[in-house]
Amino acid sequence: MTSTVEGSGPTAPTGPVSVRLRGIGKRFPGVIANDDIDIDVHRGTIHAIVGENGAGKSTLMKILYGVQPPDSGTIEIDGEQVRLSSPADAIRHGVGMVFQHFMLADNLTVLENVVLGAEKLHGIGGAARAEIARISAAYGLDIHPDTLVEDLGVGARQRVEILKVLYRGARIVILDEPTAVLVPQEVEELFANLQGLKREGLSVIFISHKLDEVLSVADEITVIRRGTTVRTVSPSEVTARQLAELMVGSELPSPSTETSTVTDQVLLSVRDLTLPVPSGRPLLDAVSFDIHRGEVLGIAGVEGNGQAELVESIMGMRPAATGTVSLDGQDIGGLSVRRRREAGIGYVPEDRHRHGLLLDAPLWENRILGHQTRSPSVKGPLIDKAGARSDTQRIIEQYDVRTPGADVLARALSGGNQQKLIVGREMSGDPVLLIAAHPTRGVDVGAQAAIWDHIKAARREGLAVLLISADLDELIGLSDRIEVILRGRLVGTFDPAHVTPEQLGSAMTGAGDDTEVSA
Amino acid sequence: MTPRMTKLLLGLSAPVLALVAAFAITSLVLLIAGDPVGGVWGEILSVPEGRNIANIVNSASVLYLSGIAVAIGFRMNLFNIGVDGQYRVAAFTAAVVAGEAWLPGYLNTVLAIVCAMAVGALWAGIAGVLRATRGVSEVISTIMLNFIATSLVAFLLRKAAVREEGSNNIGTKEIPEGSRIPSFSFGDGPGQEIYGFVVIAVLVGVLYWFLLGSTRFGFDLRATGRSTTAAVASGISVTKMVVAAMLLSGAVAGLVGMPLLFGESYTYGSTFQSGLGFAGIAIALLGRNHPVGVAIGALLFAFLNEQSNPLQILVGVSPDIVAITQGVIVLTVVVSYELVRRYGVRLEQQSVARALESERAQREEVTA
Numbered sequence: 072m073t074s075t076v077e078g079s080g081p082t083a084p085t086g087p088v089s090v091r092l093r094g095i096g097k098r099f100p101g102v103i104a105n106d107d108i109d110i111d112v113h114r115g116t117i118h119a120i121v122g123e124n125g126a127g128k129s130t131l132m133k134i135l136y137g138v139q140p141p142d143s144g145t146i147e148i149d150g151e152q153v154r155l156s157s158p159a160d161a162i163r164h165g166v167g168m169v170f171q172h173f174m175l176a177d178n179l180t181v182l183e184n185v186v187l188g189a190e191k192l193h194g195i196g197g198a199a200r201a202e203i204a205r206i207s208a209a210y211g212l213d214i215h216p217d218t219l220v221e222d223l224g225v226g227a228r229q230r231v232e233i234l235k236v237l238y239r240g241a242r243i244v245i246l247d248e249p250t251a252v253l254v255p256q257e258v259e260e261l262f263a264n265l266q267g268l269k270r271e272g273l274s275v276i277f278i279s280h281k282l283d284e285v286l287s288v289a290d291e292i293t294v295i296r297r298g299t300t301v302r303t304v305s306p307s308e309v310t311a312r313q314l315a316e317l318m319v320g321s322e323l324p325s326p327s328t329e330t331s332t333v334t335d336q337v338l339l340s341v342r343d344l345t346l347p348v349p350s351g352r353p354l355l356d357a358v359s360f361d362i363h364r365g366e367v368l369g370i371a372g373v374e375g376n377g378q379a380e381l382v383e384s385i386m387g388m389r390p391a392a393t394g395t396v397s398l399d400g401q402d403i404g405g406l407s408v409r410r411r412r413e414a415g416i417g418y419v420p421e422d423r424h425r426h427g428l429l430l431d432a433p434l435w436e437n438r439i440l441g442h443q444t445r446s447p448s449v450k451g452p453l454i455d456k457a458g459a460r461s462d463t464q465r466i467i468e469q470y471d472v473r474t475p476g477a478d479v480l481a482r483a484l485s486g487g488n489q490q491k492l493i494v495g496r497e498m499s500g501d502p503v504l505l506i507a508a509h510p511t512r513g514v515d516v517g518a519q520a521a522i523w524d525h526i527k528a529a530r531r532e533g534l535a536v537l538l539i540s541a542d543l544d545e546l547i548g549l550s551d552r553i554e555v556i557l558r559g560r561l562v563g564t565f566d567p568a569h570v571t572p573e574q575l576g577s578a579m580t581g582a583g584d585d586t587e588v589s590a
Numbered sequence: 591m592t593p594r595m596t597k598l599l600l601g602l603s604a605p606v607l608a609l610v611a612a613f614a615i616t617s618l619v620l621l622i623a624g625d626p627v628g629g630v631w632g633e634i635l636s637v638p639e640g641r642n643i644a645n646i647v648n649s650a651s652v653l654y655l656s657g658i659a660v661a662i663g664f665r666m667n668l669f670n671i672g673v674d675g676q677y678r679v680a681a682f683t684a685a686v687v688a689g690e691a692w693l694p695g696y697l698n699t700v701l702a703i704v705c706a707m708a709v710g711a712l713w714a715g716i717a718g719v720l721r722a723t724r725g726v727s728e729v730i731s732t733i734m735l736n737f738i739a740t741s742l743v744a745f746l747l748r749k750a751a752v753r754e755e756g757s758n759n760i761g762t763k764e765i766p767e768g769s770r771i772p773s774f775s776f777g778d779g780p781g782q783e784i785y786g787f788v789v790i791a792v793l794v795g796v797l798y799w800f801l802l803g804s805t806r807f808g809f810d811l812r813a814t815g816r817s818t819t820a821a822v823a824s825g826i827s828v829t830k831m832v833v834a835a836m837l838l839s840g841a842v843a844g845l846v847g848m849p850l851l852f853g854e855s856y857t858y859g860s861t862f863q864s865g866l867g868f869a870g871i872a873i874a875l876l877g878r879n880h881p882v883g884v885a886i887g888a889l890l891f892a893f894l895n896e897q898s899n900p901l902q903i904l905v906g907v908s909p910d911i912v913a914i915t916q917g918v919i920v921l922t923v924v925v926s927y928e929l930v931r932r933y934g935v936r937l938e939q940q941s942v943a944r945a946l947e948s949e950r951a952q953r954e955e956v957t958a
Contacts, residue, residue, distance in 0.1 A: 388823065407827065408822065408823070408825040425819040425820065427820060427823065428817075429813055430817070431816055432812075432813075432816060440820065441825060452805055452807065454805060475942060479938060479942060480938055482939075483942045
């Protein structure tokens with residue numbers, strides 16, 4: 072994949088470059104997390120880095136903050152090539168990071184939190200207090216050194232985190248998904264603070280996947296997809312739709328479906344599925360849909376709009392969910408996860424490491440997982456090791472899982488091969504419904520094509536498939552029908568034969584003209 | 591080298607590494623204290639006599655049961671620190687039941703043992719239910735329950751006890767001779783007798799191995815221990831498993847006092863051996879929760895205890911030095927297992943990568 076760095080747009084910042092990344096690469100066993108990343112961050116600008124989950128943003132930031140060394144490429148800070156082998160190194164070079172999850176001690180004051188670990192700079196007393204007050208005033212952070220952190224709101228805590236890195240002399244501030252925890256007013260305040268930092272000549276690197284925010288605050292935007300830089304653009308020259316398109320990539324090989332195999336026999340029927348939250352907006356709000364035999368229903372939506380909750384409610388992992396779910400005419404609403412699986416639901420979970428595998432168990436034991444009550448893995452109350460082993464061997468061959476054997480620990484396989492094993496396992500035992508959440512996330516292109524083929528084959532054999540994906544091409548290519556989910560509600564139905572990624576993108580953000588929902 | 595051999599070697603290297611490190615650290619302590627290092631090890635590592643062997647095996651059977659009780663919890667990531675309290679409540683109950691002798695002969699024995707397991711399970715079950723329904727950490731609740739058990743048993747002992755003649759000790763009624771479990775001798779020397787209960791301890795080990803390794807229940811238990819989230823997604827009810835595992839762990843803990851009760855003391859009194867539950871934690875760690883590993887750990891701890899007895903008389907060093915060794919073993923075991931585990935994972939990843947590399951090369955040769 073080639074990467075283009077556009078730095079010559081009409082509004083592109085022209086100041087000196089404070090961070091220059093060239094050809095950054097990072098590989099984990101079986102996974103390429105970063106590959107040939109090129110980014111220039113100019114001094115006194117806010118530079119946004121956007122990309123889907125798993126695109127490699129976090130790995131890149133860990134490299135820039137010295138948590139992990141890159142396998143290849145160079146990092147230049149203020150024109151000087153540096154090696155960052157620890158966060159302390161990074162701080163010494165003026166790079167500070169504000170994590171998504173705050174690292175503050177609640178029962179200490181702001182002063183104590185700020186000086187913790189940086190006692191040598193200004194001591195722990197009056198000088199430190201004065202310095203905090205000075206920074207707070209200079210950047211408009213409105214932080215008082217002697218307040219207890221537990222008395223502060225989320226927005227103020229984030230400002231304390233920012234103050235912490237400024238106190239340590241950061242000239243380059245990295246913010247990892249800073250708005251994820253904030254309410255809209257706090258987001259506004261944060262953006263005002265960021266403008267303050269910018270005015271003082273600091274560089275801000277802002278990681279996000281919320282496109283509207285990025286467009287409103289950033290001076291430059293770099294899009295990362297599948298571990299590599301796709302393009303750097305100026306916010307004035309792109310729309311949210313175009314950015315979304317860059318993020319999910321519309322030029323990828325399209326997983327097109329063959330002729331429709333949809334029947335009129337309803338296999339999964341969901342009515343008024345609601346997942347209430349004690350205080351606030353329900354995570355799922357009266358979701359209703361049907362999936363027929365031989366039909367793939369795609370669910371499109373920006374991450375965190377209720378997709379995970381929808382899947383877990385259908386699987387029976389969310390006891391608080393209300394509404395009815397019936398499978399092949401049978402109400403499964405009151406059944407346990409195990410009974411639902413036995414009734415014929417196959418489940419490819421979103422997070423295979425957390426929900427799909429026992430990483431420290433051999434593959435044949437992973438074959439049993441989720442099928443503990445069904446042959447060939449068990450005989451009555453006993454585990455049938457020979458049966459499980461030979462069936463694992465079958466999956467390894469049929470699904471092309473690259474492994475020396477069934478006794479290897481799941482951890483030793485690459486992401487793509489782990490996923491092929493899961494797909495193979497979930498397709499065993501004659502399921503009638505397959506729930507596939509992000510089935511090709513974080514897998515290599517070869518495995519992706521193989522998994523697409525298996526889903527298509529399942530559809531031909533008359534399975535109903537519920538497909539959740541952030542990859543719009545995958546959704547358009549595989550689905551017979553696409554529903555868009557926004558804030559826990561289904562807000563629009565699209566025919567994949569006629570929809571474009573742009574139309575889907577605008578429905579997903581609620582910003583489109585063709586839906587009734589407004590942001 | 592075959593993968594199986596590598597696995598075996600790796601598995602053995604961890605405890606060996608830990609023991610060597612523990613002996614080195616203990617020697618260092620002896621050196622600093624100015625004690626005769628050679629003398630101490632010479633005495634501890636001497637070949638035990640028949641009478642000592644009997645003592646070692648007997649005490650190992652008790653430690654083994656305790657280790658297995660803890661191991662059941664460990665396999666599910668539950669830290670049952672409360673084996674100590676569980677076995678005491680259970681042993682007391684069994685002593686009372688057996689002492690009353692409502693049933694004749696061995697029926698009485700069986701009833702008492704069943705009662706012990708039930709009470710042990712119940713006592714541990716309290717912590718299990720609290721964990722499953724209220725999310726109370728089982729570490730805290732079992733520690734608390736240990737204190738309650740100690741006080742409760744002391745209180746009830748006063749109610750139920752008969753004073754032994756010519757002694758200040760109080761204890762429950764003696765178990766009638768027909769209900770005691772006979773020991774068997776393996777030599778002619780004095781004291782060369784092994785508890786009959788050792789057989790039951792071995793049986794418990796076999797059952798544990800079978801239950802964990804070959805049954806659906808055991809699979810669910812191990813799966814929950816490895817990943818709660820994956821267990822939930824696969825359809826395991828984690829709350830049920832927490833309660834079940836605690837009940838099972840408590841039931842085995844209930845057996846811990848039985849070899850002593852039916853093979854030696856025949857009564858539960860104020861001098862009944864304490865602290866066995868905590869030794870079980872160390873032994874389960876040392877034995878990696880494996881039925882054979884725990885047996886070796888129990889034998890090792892029993893061996894160290896027995897061999898250290900004459901240290902004071904013969905070389906003038908307090909036998910408590912082995913407590914240091916045992917403590918250090920627990921620490922070094924944890925460290926060395928983690929080191930070996932990481933090394934093993936790396937080795938396996940490399941071998942997978944190599945296998946795939948050669949496969950790819952072959953394919954390319956074919957296409958070329």
